[in-house]
Amino acid sequence: MITRRTAxxxxxxxxxxxxxxxxxxxxxRAETLLLVQEYGPNSLDMQGxxxxxxxxxxxxxxxxxxxxxxxxxxxxxxGNQVSMTELEGELAESWQxxxxxxxxxxxxxxxxxxxxxxxxxxxxxxxxxxxxxIGGFAxxxxxxxSLEKPEQFVVVDDKTLRIDFLRxxxxxxxxxxxxxxxxxxxxxxxxxxxxxxxxxxxxxxxVAGSGAYKVESWxxxxxxxxxxxxxWTQGPLPKLRRIIARDIASPSTRRALMEKGDADIxxxxxxxxxxxxxxxxxxxxxxxxxxxxxxxxxxxxxxxPFTDVRLRQAVAxxxxxxxxxxxxxxxxxxxxxxxxxxxxxxxxxxxxYRVDPQKAKELVAAAAPGGFTxxxxxxxxxxxxxxxxxxxxxxxxxxxxxxxxxxKVPGSNFRGEIAKKTNPMVLNRFAGWLDFPxxxxxxxxxGNNSIFNIASYQNPELDKLVDAAxxxxxxxxxxxxxxxxxxxxxxxxxxxxxxxPTHDVAMQKTIGGYQFQPCREPDFRxxxxx
Amino acid sequence: xxxxxxDRLLTTLPALAGVVVVCFLLTxxxxxxxxxxxAGPAATPQAIEQIRKELGLDRPVPEQFGRxxxxxxxxxxxxxxxxxxxxxADLKSRLPASAELTLFGLVLALVVALPLGILxxxxxxxxxxxxxxxxxxxxxxxxxxxxxxxxxYLFYFVLGWSPAPLGRLDSFASAPPTLTGFYLLDSLAxxxxxxxxxxxxxxxxxxxxxxxxxxxxxxxxxxxxxxxxLGADFVRTARAAxxxxxxxxxxxxxxNAVLPVVTTLGMVFSFLLGANVxxxxxxxxxxxxxxxxEALIASDYxxxxxxxxxxxxxxxxxxxxxxxxxxxxxxxxxxxAA
Numbered sequence: 054m055i056t057r058r059t060a061x062x063x064x065x066x067x068x069x070x071x072x073x074x075x076x077x078x079x080x081x082r083a084e085t086l087l088l089v090q091e092y093g094p095n096s097l098d099m100q101g102x103x104x105x106x107x108x109x110x111x112x113x114x115x116x117x118x119x120x121x122x123x124x125x126x127x128x129x130x131x132g133n134q135v136s137m138t139e140l141e142g143e144l145a146e147s148w149q150x151x152x153x154x155x156x157x158x159x160x161x162x163x164x165x166x167x168x169x170x171x172x173x174x175x176x177x178x179x180x181x182x183x184x185x186x187i188g189g190f191a192x193x194x195x196x197x198x199s200l201e202k203p204e205q206f207v208v209v210d211d212k213t214l215r216i217d218f219l220r221x222x223x224x225x226x227x228x229x230x231x232x233x234x235x236x237x238x239x240x241x242x243x244x245x246x247x248x249x250x251x252x253x254x255x256x257x258x259x260v261a262g263s264g265a266y267k268v269e270s271w272x273x274x275x276x277x278x279x280x281x282x283x284x285w286t287q288g289p290l291p292k293l294r295r296i297i298a299r300d301i302a303s304p305s306t307r308r309a310l311m312e313k314g315d316a317d318i319x320x321x322x323x324x325x326x327x328x329x330x331x332x333x334x335x336x337x338x339x340x341x342x343x344x345x346x347x348x349x350x351x352x353x354x355x356x357x358p359f360t361d362v363r364l365r366q367a368v369a370x371x372x373x374x375x376x377x378x379x380x381x382x383x384x385x386x387x388x389x390x391x392x393x394x395x396x397x398x399x400x401x402x403x404x405x406y407r408v409d410p411q412k413a414k415e416l417v418a419a420a421a422p423g424g425f426t427x428x429x430x431x432x433x434x435x436x437x438x439x440x441x442x443x444x445x446x447x448x449x450x451x452x453x454x455x456x457x458x459x460x461k462v463p464g465s466n467f468r469g470e471i472a473k474k475t476n477p478m479v480l481n482r483f484a485g486w487l488d489f490p491x492x493x494x495x496x497x498x499x500g501n502n503s504i505f506n507i508a509s510y511q512n513p514e515l516d517k518l519v520d521a522a523x524x525x526x527x528x529x530x531x532x533x534x535x536x537x538x539x540x541x542x543x544x545x546x547x548x549x550x551x552x553x554p555t556h557d558v559a560m561q562k563t564i565g566g567y568q569f570q571p572c573r574e575p576d577f578r579x580x581x582x583x
Numbered sequence: 584x585x586x587x588x589x590d591r592l593l594t595t596l597p598a599l600a601g602v603v604v605v606c607f608l609l610t611x612x613x614x615x616x617x618x619x620x621x622a623g624p625a626a627t628p629q630a631i632e633q634i635r636k637e638l639g640l641d642r643p644v645p646e647q648f649g650r651x652x653x654x655x656x657x658x659x660x661x662x663x664x665x666x667x668x669x670x671x672a673d674l675k676s677r678l679p680a681s682a683e684l685t686l687f688g689l690v691l692a693l694v695v696a697l698p699l700g701i702l703x704x705x706x707x708x709x710x711x712x713x714x715x716x717x718x719x720x721x722x723x724x725x726x727x728x729x730x731x732x733x734x735x736y737l738f739y740f741v742l743g744w745s746p747a748p749l750g751r752l753d754s755f756a757s758a759p760p761t762l763t764g765f766y767l768l769d770s771l772a773x774x775x776x777x778x779x780x781x782x783x784x785x786x787x788x789x790x791x792x793x794x795x796x797x798x799x800x801x802x803x804x805x806x807x808x809x810x811x812x813l814g815a816d817f818v819r820t821a822r823a824a825x826x827x828x829x830x831x832x833x834x835x836x837x838x839n840a841v842l843p844v845v846t847t848l849g850m851v852f853s854f855l856l857g858a859n860v861x862x863x864x865x866x867x868x869x870x871x872x873x874x875x876x877e878a879l880i881a882s883d884y885x886x887x888x889x890x891x892x893x894x895x896x897x898x899x900x901x902x903x904x905x906x907x908x909x910x911x912x913x914x915x916x917x918x919x920a921a
Binding site for chain 2: 089092095096102103105188189190192193257258272273274299300301302303305309310313433434463466469472504
């Protein structure tokens with residue numbers, strides 16, 4: 054019997070005879086992946102303002118960057134994750150950091166855009182200029198790696214680009230591999246931009262990249278169809294020729310589709326469904342503890358009862374870590390209690406607290422003898438996990454005389470609420486793309502008071518340690534600073550870490566080549582089927 | 584007739600204006616910060632401020648309203664931030680999906696509920712009457728998302744009779760050329776039997792879910808109104824004159840009993856549009872209901888306003904049609920209105 058696959062194999066074996074014919078055929082079901090997800094992209098331009106989480110997937114698969122993270126095996130198996138510190142060239146053929154460590158020169162590969170135009174240093178500069186100037190998330194993310202001004206990007210010649218560093222920042226190079234600094238066909242974009250120098254409207258609805266996939270059709274809120282770019286040479290040619298990504302809002306429906314074998318791969322199911330799928334054994338579930346991600350209970354250090362550090366510590370001695378891990382995350386996470394007295398150079402890591410009602414009671418008796426009433430806030434969008442979590446916390450705090458009122462607010466409200474920084478207790482999950490402890494604390498506990506410093510924690514001593522760690526080249530000094538600032542927050546507890554959640558993906562057993570990316574969107578380029 | 588139509592349309596204008604104002608104000612009063620939401624994770628206060636400015640949300644409310652009305656007059660309903668598309672385009676592509684599903688469910692409900700209601704009234708206290716009562720009670724007491732999930736579990740997951748609940752078409756089929764936006768009609772018009780079959784298979788379960796919900800009020804009101812008419816003098820006269828039972832029930836009684844049913848139908852249709860929201864979620868149906876809810880959660884004003892406006896217009900048209908239908912069914916109503 055001649056199947057589609059043997060036909061291709063024959064084509065590969067006798068290129069003169071059969072490749073042309075094989076290439077011309079329409080992709081079959083065996084070469085088509087059906088992905089089901091909660092919601093799809095709201096734009097095709099990840100640099101644009103208001104781009105939603107799934108737009109990262111478009112940037113990842115349809116555009117190229119100068120660099121990409123090197124895949125390394127997931128310790129528990131099932132595929133690959135990435136190494137933050139080992140980078141590979143994507144559009145860059147080679148790169149060289151200057152001896153003074155203050156610039157880096159990139160040599161470009163001979164790559165072409167989907168339009169057929171060659172990728173030049175001018176396009177790279179235009180795209181990076183755009184990322185640092187367009188505002189919103191893109192600009193914030195670029196700045197996180199000290200990429201702030203267009204003057205930093207210098208075209209040396211058609212195939213050579215130099216990036217001048219503002220300061221030595223170990224996050225500059227990894228930040229070139231995240232989904233924001235992707236390279237756009239600048240001539241095509243400007244031509245269609247209708248006077249807008251950054252072609253915002255046009256790029257929102259059109260892909261002008263050089264990536265491994267093109268968008269064949271995009272119906273917002275319904276489906277996105279990708280087709281392989283057969284001319285892609287920035288890596289091994291992807292195996293899948295066509296990807297259909299359907300937006301299916303109901304997780305129960307997504308689970309049913311997976312169990313029946315009608316969908317190939319599903320992201321974002323509730324932890325309970327993942328656990329059930331693993332137990333049933335019909336589909337494969339690959340889990341990666343989200344790097345630099347943790348569920349934390351933020352306790353306001355500026356207003357309300359928790360300005361007293363003893364009460365924050367009392368909470369840390371009372372949170373039922375193990376129960377939460379089982380009842381709200383269904384075991385899909387890593388416990389953050391019972392850690393060593395002296396922290397290690399890692400984040401997140403277990404704090405040295407565990408459930409000890411006696412200690413908690415003593416601390417409350419000393420700081421607030423009569424007990425008190427307070428509120429606990431969480432994002433309704435996370436309710437599947439956060440609701441049982443907050444109920445368990447409420448139950449655990451009641452015997453201490455702390456009465457907790459649970460408040461569940463929808464996503465758009467939640468942002469407004471945490472920006473106010475007046476809520477005494479907030480349950481939130483924050484995950485940083487760049488996996489460095491100082492990066493996490495920079496967002497959540499640093500004196501710059503970003504929106505994610507929910508506890509409104511201000512401590513010049515911590516700021517000094519975090520800043521020093523961020524900009525040092527000295528490994529020993531870095532390790533020392535990390536241990537110091539982690540010890541500090543273990544004592545001070547602006548946030549009680551509860552569990553590091555697992556990022557799970559369910560797929561049919563025939564699907565291989567799973568690649569976890571920090572942006573947590575599917576990378577079709579490595580996936581295989583059959 | 585034409586004059587009634589024009590008169591009726593004119594009286595709806597103040598209602599529409601009211602909808603525009605109230606809906607605009609309501610969306611602004613809602614707590615929630617659009618700019619903060621769309622600034623995404625890790626946004627700085629400056630980034631949020633910049634987005635607020637770009638969306639025009641930093642201006643005073645009267646100015647925002649003025650701009651909204653001006654754009655509305657030009658037929659521009661604004662941009663959705665959740666889908667990134669103009670609201671008008673979104674509604675155009677999604678409204679037919681919701682309408683097709685709702686009408687399908689309604690027709691399905693009618694086909695079952697009318698005979699059931701008539702039978703229950705004619706044979707009071709019989710098995711059919713009890714069945715009618717049970718169906719009606721079950722229909723109103725089961726929440727639609729539950730019925731939906733139950734049907735998916737039974738017919739798709741366990742029995743495998745129904746195709747995957749993936750929306751309006753199988754993922755490997757393509758949509759028929761747009762004529763009405765109703766896939767069932769469009770595929771037939773284009774002569775694509777395969778597409779018709781796929782669309783019918785996809786709509787069957789969500790349609791059934793809605794039908795179960797709609798059955799109850801239609802069956803109950805048919806029964807009640809038939810009972811009233813069957814007890815009337817003219818029915819007794821007809822029977823005494825020796826007309827066949829069939830002729831008495833269908834031609835005389837039912838024709839007279841149908842007015843309250845039509846009124847209920849209008850109400851049921853509007854309930855169904857509401858119930859749609861949950862059914863659309865379960866069956867991944869790309870309709871307006873799920874679209875509006877998602878926009879509401881994100882404090883995305885433009886689609887919410889567009890949705891409410893579209894619904895208001897739909898109800899007005901629906902009520903108008905029902906009024907006109909009254910005149911056709913019972914000529915006395917038409918002459919009284921004129």
